[in-house]
Amino acid sequence: xxxxxxxxxxxxxxxxxxxxxxxxxxxxxxxxxxxxxxxxxxxxxxxxxxxxxxxxxxxxxxxxxxxxxxxxxxxxxxxxxxxxxxxxxxxxxxxxxxxxxxxxxxxxxxxxxxxxxxxxxxxxxxxxxxxxxxxxxxxxxxxxxxxxxxxxxxxxxxxxxxxxxxxxxxxxxxxxxxxxxxxxxxxxxxxxxxxxxxxxxxxxxxxxxxxxxxxxxxxxxxxxxxxxxxxxxxxxxxxxxxxxxxxxxxxxxxxxxxxxxxxxxxxxxxxxxxxxxxxxxxxxxxxxxxxxxxxxxxxxxxxxxxxxxxxxxxxx
Amino acid sequence: xxxxxxxxxxxxxxxxxxxxxxxxxxxxxxxxxxxxxxxxxxxxxxxxxxxxxxxxxxxxxxxxxxxxxxxxxxxxxxxxxxxxxxxxxxxxxxxxxxxxxxxxxxxxxxxxxxxxxxxxxxxxxxxxxxxxxxxxxxxxxxxxxxxxxxxxxxxxxxxxxxxxxxxxxxxxxxxxxxxxxxxxxxxxxxxxxxxxxxxxxxxxxxxxxxxxxxxxxxxxxxxxxxxxxxxxxxxxxx
Numbered sequence: 001x002x003x004x005x006x007x008x009x010x011x012x013x014x015x016x017x018x019x020x021x022x023x024x025x026x027x028x029x030x031x032x033x034x035x036x037x038x039x040x041x042x043x044x045x046x047x048x049x050x051x052x053x054x055x056x057x058x059x060x061x062x063x064x065x066x067x068x069x070x071x072x073x074x075x076x077x078x079x080x081x082x083x084x085x086x087x088x089x090x091x092x093x094x095x096x097x098x099x100x101x102x103x104x105x106x107x108x109x110x111x112x113x114x115x116x117x118x119x120x121x122x123x124x125x126x127x128x129x130x131x132x133x134x135x136x137x138x139x140x141x142x143x144x145x146x147x148x149x150x151x152x153x154x155x156x157x158x159x160x161x162x163x164x165x166x167x168x169x170x171x172x173x174x175x176x177x178x179x180x181x182x183x184x185x186x187x188x189x190x191x192x193x194x195x196x197x198x199x200x201x202x203x204x205x206x207x208x209x210x211x212x213x214x215x216x217x218x219x220x221x222x223x224x225x226x227x228x229x230x231x232x233x234x235x236x237x238x239x240x241x242x243x244x245x246x247x248x249x250x251x252x253x254x255x256x257x258x259x260x261x262x263x264x265x266x267x268x269x270x271x272x273x274x275x276x277x278x279x280x281x282x283x284x285x286x287x288x289x290x291x292x293x294x295x296x297x298x299x300x301x302x303x304x305x306x307x308x309x310x311x312x313x314x315x316x
Numbered sequence: 317x318x319x320x321x322x323x324x325x326x327x328x329x330x331x332x333x334x335x336x337x338x339x340x341x342x343x344x345x346x347x348x349x350x351x352x353x354x355x356x357x358x359x360x361x362x363x364x365x366x367x368x369x370x371x372x373x374x375x376x377x378x379x380x381x382x383x384x385x386x387x388x389x390x391x392x393x394x395x396x397x398x399x400x401x402x403x404x405x406x407x408x409x410x411x412x413x414x415x416x417x418x419x420x421x422x423x424x425x426x427x428x429x430x431x432x433x434x435x436x437x438x439x440x441x442x443x444x445x446x447x448x449x450x451x452x453x454x455x456x457x458x459x460x461x462x463x464x465x466x467x468x469x470x471x472x473x474x475x476x477x478x479x480x481x482x483x484x485x486x487x488x489x490x491x492x493x494x495x496x497x498x499x500x501x502x503x504x505x506x507x508x509x510x511x512x513x514x515x516x517x518x519x520x521x522x523x524x525x526x527x528x529x530x531x532x533x534x535x536x537x538x539x540x541x542x543x544x545x546x547x548x549x550x551x552x553x554x
Contacts, residue, residue, distance in 0.1 A: 048402035052552040084395030
């Protein structure tokens with residue numbers, strides 16, 4: 001289990017992480033979601049001992065990154081953002097170098113490299129220089145070096161950024177396969193990415209945790225309101241505005257009149273379903289309902305709400 | 317506990333010889349060293365390598381910064397330093413491994429000048445072999461000191477050109493200290509002389525191995541390597 005405990009990081013006077021807390025359970029794939037600059041990479045860099053926290057700590061079981069950095073690094077496989085690799089090495093030499101640094105038994109290095117090549121689908125490029133490979137292949141080499149020592153924990157920072165849709169699908173598949181046996185922390189600024197791979201997600205924004213839970217939990221918690229869009233004929237504005245008399249939880253979000261048609265947008269919490277009452281109300285007033293459609297807030301809206309409306313950045 | 321110094325060392329050596337860096341710098345080094353040490357060799361008519369031992373320190377001024385400039389700066393720039401340091405590898409292992417690799421390259425360059433050494437030994441009279449060996453030892457120690465400076469310069473920046481200029485400047489200061497003694501007040505001149513690499517190198521290349529000279533070079537190397545390690549560790553400042 002990984003426990004991020006009150007983690008705070010300053011870059012000079014800039015507060016990048018503001019005492020964040022969350023946990024990654026053993027064997028789960030946790031998505032770490034947030035807009036660019038939210039603090040995802042910083043958290044991962046502290047977890048992998050590239051940086052040190054200003055305050056707080058990260059615990060991996062009973063080890064922590066401040067006192068047991070070396071030991072923790074042995075248990076981690078890390079794919080940094082932008083996937084830095086030694087481009088002048090061949091895939092095989094590179095994996096061999098990593099295998100040696102990772103203290104794999106000399107006798108089993110060759111077998112292990114072959115396994116990794118198999119898992120990551122690198123057969124065609126084994127003896128080619130990394131620098132000439134496509135981005136998708138480079139990403140697989142990056143994943144390969146991260147898993148070569150069969151670590152318990154995988155930390156993947158934006159593993160699919162910059163890839164084309166086919167490559168994204170392949171890498172996601174690979175991550176899911178790896179995630180069956182390992183604890184995986186995967187970061188992304190793209191919601192679909194996390195939705196496609198993770199069991200649970202932590203949303204971070206401006207250095208603070210904005211939400212933490214499974215997809216369903218987050219939906220239930222933040223979905224909040226249902227939007228009801230209606231198109232009516234033969235109605236009158238003042239009566240339409242009095243719709244909330246049916247149920248005080250209903251809000252009129254938008255009302256437009258065009259010729260003799262009205263476009264009405266209502267919003268109400270998803271704990272109630274007043275559609276029948278609204279229908280009755282319309283019939284009693286002799287309105288003609290041309291259209292009535294309900295839309296639920298998507299997780300995308302939740303993400304936007306959490307990261308943009310709380311004063312977050314608009315850069316993605 | 318196992319150490320990764322050997323792995324880093326091997327990686328750097330193969331990276332030297334995989335790219336053009338090693339070949340170009342070696343060729344330039346040998347051309348310069350060969351020409352300037354041998355063009356007057358037969359005129360002077362002396363069975364020693366004084367010419368070689370006085371030209372190599374000057375070639376070092378540019379040769380060593382060229383060898384060391386990319387060692388850490390490039391890894392910083394490419395982000396591979398993040399990849400390397402998040403494996404179970406210590407900053408000290410990285411710095412020492414890289415230091416030994418570039419020292420090995422300098423050793424190889426010096427090995428090629430053995431053609432001059434053999435020439436002197438074969439055709440010379442009254443050859444002072446001890447002095448020649450001391451001269452080479454001095455060149456190696458001097459190279460080590462300059463390499464440590466070069467690695468330090470490479471660790472302070474992610475730009476190789478900046479690394480080259482910084483290491484050239486620091487090396488030049490050490491190089492020039494004992495050559496400007498006539499311009500400095502008397503009480504400073506002993507300090508300047510003792511601080512300079514030239515003074516210690518010349519003592520050794522005269523054929524006298526004095527522990528003070530060895531300690532001097534060892535201290536310069538240790539000081540700059542420690543400084544480089546500290547610079548790398550600075551990213552972990554809170």
